[in-house]
Structures are given as C-alpha cells and as structure tokens.
Amino acid sequence: MIDREHARPPALPSAPLPESADVVIIGGGIMGLATAWNLARLHEGKTPLRIVVIEKGYLCGGASGRNGGGVRAQWASETNIRLMKRSIALCADFATRMRINVWFRRGGYLFLARTDERAKQLAASAELQREHGLPTRVIEPGEVKEIVPELDVSRVVCASWNPDDGVVFPWPFVWGYARAAVSLGVSLHTHTAVEDLVTEGSRVVGVVTSRGVVRAPRVLVCAGAWSPTITEKVGVTLPSKPHRHEICSTEPLKPFLRPLVGDLQNGLYFSQSMRGEIVGGISNERVPEGLDQRSSARFLGLYAKALSEAMPILGHVKILRQWAGCYDLTPDGNPLCGEVDEAPGLFLMSGFMGHGFMIAPIMGELFAKHLLFGEERELFDRWNLRRYREGKLLSESMILG
Amino acid sequence: MSKIIVCRCEDVTLHEIDEAIEAGHKDLESVKRFTGFGTGFCQGKQCVALCARLLAERGGEVATMPITPRPPFHPVAIHALAQLVRDDDEDAT
8 A cells, every 4th residue: 555665654653752842733633734744845945843743542543534535626615615626636646746545536526416405505506616617517317327327316306516526545645644744854743642731821832741741832723523622721612512423334346436426415425435345424413422433323224224225236235344433513514723812822723524634635735824924814714713702603505414 | 575464355464564563553553544454344353363463573562452343243234234224213314
C-alpha cells in the first residue's frame, strides 16, 4: 500500500514534547494534520514555525479513520459547493503530491429524490451548483438506470447527478498528511492527551497534556466530536454535540457500481470502494447520547432493509464488518471555525458532520492562510462560533446520515 | 525473497508488518490500520494473535487485548440482516 521508497515515519515514536511552540493543534485527525502541513508549507523559507500536533490516540482512531471516504461538491449552500469543488481538486492531486495511494476514484454521486418536494430541493441545489461551474444535472429515472442498472427506480422521482464527485480510502489520506507534515518539521505526538488549557486571564496560552505542558500563543482545536470537551476547560460551551453515525462494509465484489448512491429521504448511502467492498450507512436519529462508538444490530437492520430495497441484487451479499464514529453535529449544519471571542488565542476547526474529511484539504489550506496572512476573513466570520450568540444561524440541507 | 503471508484474507505480508513497525506504528490498532490486517473475511480471527506476537517480538506493544471486534461475528447476508428491523421502527422507510 505504501510506496516504500518514500515511506517516512508517519507516526513517530514519542520524542520529548517541546515546552513551547508557535501553534499547538489539538487532534491528529485529517483536519489537524491538513492544517499543520499547510501551516508548515506556506511558512517555508521564513523563520520555521514551531507546530505541535497532539493526538490522544493513534492515527485514524477517530472520525478520520471511520468515515466512508466520500468527496462531493453536490451541496445545497454556496459556501460548501465552492469549498468542496476546491477540495476535490486537491484530492485529485493528492497521490502525486504526497506520494501515497489514496485509492481516489471519481465515479460520481447520484442523489435520489423520492418525493416531489425533495425533487424541487435537488433541482434548486443543482442549479446553484451549475452556477459554480459544476456539471450537476437533474436526471430522469431512465437515465438513473443507465448509470446504475441494478437500482430499483420504481419509487424514484428524479436524481441529481455529478460525475465529478468521488470516493477515497481515508486511512492513507491521513498518513499522507502526517508524513508530509512531519517531513516539514511538524512535531506530531500520538498517545498524548490534552488534560487542560493554560490561560492568562481569558487568553489561552498553551495546553497541559498527559506528557507535559506546551505553551503556545495559538491553540487550535481540531478534535472533532471531542472538541466541546476541550473548550469546556476554559468555560466555552460549544453548540455542537457528538452524534454516533454507523457504517459497514461488505465482502469485496468485482467492480460494478460506478457512483456513490445517496437517498436524502432515509439518509441511505452506499458506494463501492477501490477494495471492492460496498461501504455505506443510513440516517439514525435515535442513537445514544454522547461520545459512543459502539455498533448496533438496529443499524444493520435499518441499513440492510433500505439497501436491499434500493438495490435488490445486493440481498445475497454478506456484510463483513460494521463500526461507528461520531459527527460533531451543530444545530445549523455548519461548522465552527475561527478564533473564539471569549478566549483569544483559542481557535476552532470543528463542527463538521460527515463532511469534515472531504472538506479538510481545503479548510486546512484556508485556515493556514487565515492564521498566517489574515486571508479568508469572510469565511471565518461566517462560520465563527459567535453566530450562535448573535442568532445568525446558517443552513445546509444536503447532509447525509 | 519469498513472501510470507500473515493475513490470508487481505494478503498482508510479514514484510509489510515489519515496514509498519519501522514506520513508527508500535500498537496493534495502528498496525492494523496501516497494513489492513484483520479487515477481511475472517475479521482477524486467524491472524490477530500472530500479528500481536510479531509486534511484541519486534519491540512493539505487548497487546493485552485483540483489535476492537467488529460485528457481525460471521459474515451475514444483507437480506437476512434486513429481518432485524422491527415492524414498529419509525426510522425504517
């Protein structure tokens, strides 16, 4: 899987933790690592930036290693469409640039509508996507059948189709960023937990970890569903909550399914990975509260029933494994990014729900530019936590699961 | 050099385990993610003990627990699993 010639340690054995840094990033998932790499890359040639990434577990242990690997630009909000278009372009170049195979396959995303109301929503989103240069089209059930002949389209009104969307294998994506970041001097510490934040007045000036204190004028929280537990240490309550999302994969099959198929009605989605497995999940509102990564039989039932109805031919295929990860679910479906007003020095890159992985390549770059050069003010204002205090909530209707 | 297979479902070789350890993966879960051992048809039933031993012999973690077991215990067909849904489950559409 790994190109041996270029293999460098992606998870270094614990070197001593530095006592101080310019930036500390909490969370060694894709968001934290993409940001670390971009900070280091964009600062190259100047005084080296001392960047420390703290990860409480192992790489790929959280949502970054537990998601379905979908990358799509079919969204309902202008910001998500614009950013995801750029993120997919970065995904397409990732293997060449990072010298690691991420199994990127551009088979498209097919969103099914089963009601007239949903059809209208998809049509409006598709139009917005076309305005941003995407080739998205709303297609009739007949054309859906041409793309996926095995689908039962008897209850499908229409579908939204973007052939440029795709899927990746999440694990090597994380290692690619980790390896590239470490090679640019980023200090990555796995198996190191953040226990507290160091403050001077309201200002955050460092982290207390299980292996010592690191002082830094800028502390970035990229901890996914664990983010609220970090900010709570300085009395900042985030509106996001962990929401368990389950997923499973089948025995490998010969490649036959081109796109990722999504049904916004019941939240069913499934695709065929480059390993041949059918990987998918389904919406499930009734899950245990809090950080819970256990699997349930109920999920398997809901998913299997919906999948065998959508594509009856899959009924005989066997499920090999199921697992779960947590969304960092915000009430308005938009993330929490930028500096926290109440705690200067503390920055957020959290509040992603199922799309954190796919948006991380571009968010890591934009956040680095924001921090280093003051760019992208509009985005980090729009997605700032303060919108909840000011009552200016946003919207996004194309969230799966 | 002949290949020594340690995970038969996913064709993971001894060499790949060595490489993972060399790359800094010192615990069983990390090595699993890096090599993909234990993610195939048997879900690790045949290879997890061997991989744990290889890791320990090479200076890595001495695992006291297997990798997180992933249900179902045996592969189960989708149409059989569909029967798990209760008739009164509101989320089933």
